[in-house]
Amino acid sequence: MFAIEAHHLRKRFGSKTAVEDLSLSVRYGEILGFLGPNGAGKTTTLKMLTGLLPPDSGEARVAGFDVVRQPLEVKRRIGVVPESGALYAHLTAAEYLQWVATLHRLPQDAAEERAARLLELFDLTDVRHQRMTGYSKGMRKKVLLAAALLPNPDVLFLDEPLEGLDVHAVRVVKDLLRQLAAVGKTIFLCSHILEVVERLCTHVVVLHRGRKLLDRPLPALLEELGAESLEEAFHRWTGTGETGSIAQEVLRALERP
Numbered sequence: 001m002f003a004i005e006a007h008h009l010r011k012r013f014g015s016k017t018a019v020e021d022l023s024l025s026v027r028y029g030e031i032l033g034f035l036g037p038n039g040a041g042k043t044t045t046l047k048m049l050t051g052l053l054p055p056d057s058g059e060a061r062v063a064g065f066d067v068v069r070q071p072l073e074v075k076r077r078i079g080v081v082p083e084s085g086a087l088y089a090h091l092t093a094a095e096y097l098q099w100v101a102t103l104h105r106l107p108q109d110a111a112e113e114r115a116a117r118l119l120e121l122f123d124l125t126d127v128r129h130q131r132m133t134g135y136s137k138g139m140r141k142k143v144l145l146a147a148a149l150l151p152n153p154d155v156l157f158l159d160e161p162l163e164g165l166d167v168h169a170v171r172v173v174k175d176l177l178r179q180l181a182a183v184g185k186t187i188f189l190c191s192h193i194l195e196v197v198e199r200l201c202t203h204v205v206v207l208h209r210g211r212k213l214l215d216r217p218l219p220a221l222l223e224e225l226g227a228e229s230l231e232e233a234f235h236r237w238t239g240t241g242e243t244g245s246i247a248q249e250v251l252r253a254l255e256r257p
Helices: 042-051 072-077 093-103 107-120 137-149 167-182 193-198 218-225 230-238 243-255
Strands: 002-014 015-026 031-035 056-063 078-081 154-158 187-188 201-206 211-216
Touching: 002 042, 015 042, 015 056, 015 201, 015 211, 015 243, 031 042, 031 167, 042 056, 042 154, 042 193, 072 078, 072 167, 093 107, 093 137, 107 137, 107 211, 137 154, 137 167, 167 187, 167 193, 193 230, 201 218, 211 218
Parallel strands: 031 187, 031 201, 078 154, 154 187
Antiparallel strands: 002 015, 002 056, 201 211
């Protein structure tokens, strides 16, 4: 059984098609890099897979449950870090994690122990009782990561999870994701940091203008294309051309009197 299965997902907003005929499958223990330029439909797909946005057509199952017909069962088994970073900032980090634990009906003792370990992992122990209105963007992202991990989910959906984090926190998150995958957790990672995707992910799906361009294991794909890096391959897939040549043209234009 796959951790994530989607068949012919489609979503429109008025006259604009955000996602068109998207099918994919992700195994347990896999770290999927879900890639695409801005506006490709990545966040819309993530919202459909997590039950935040109903598809216009098609179907999807996460952790064995239908995202439309069984949304609560899906939410019990997933952790989500949205790109927006929205949280209840009037709470403290400790209060926010307690609220998340209550939503997931976690036993109090286990929830408190997990929360303490996660706060320590993300270097938030000393500020856990401070209102998050005074937190930096990176600190808030750490709280969101801790909240996503607190219920010990089977599947993690991460939308730009490293944005705003300091160097130490980035290393912690990367190591943690590898360890989670090693014990069978599934990671669905949306990121524009292609170097991170290349180092972490076992598989990539590339989305462009709402449609799937590519769905392959990463190491074999780079070898097949003869690409030196994921960044080079990505520019080929999405038709962005030679960015070095474009940059040179821009510089020449700026230098003109």
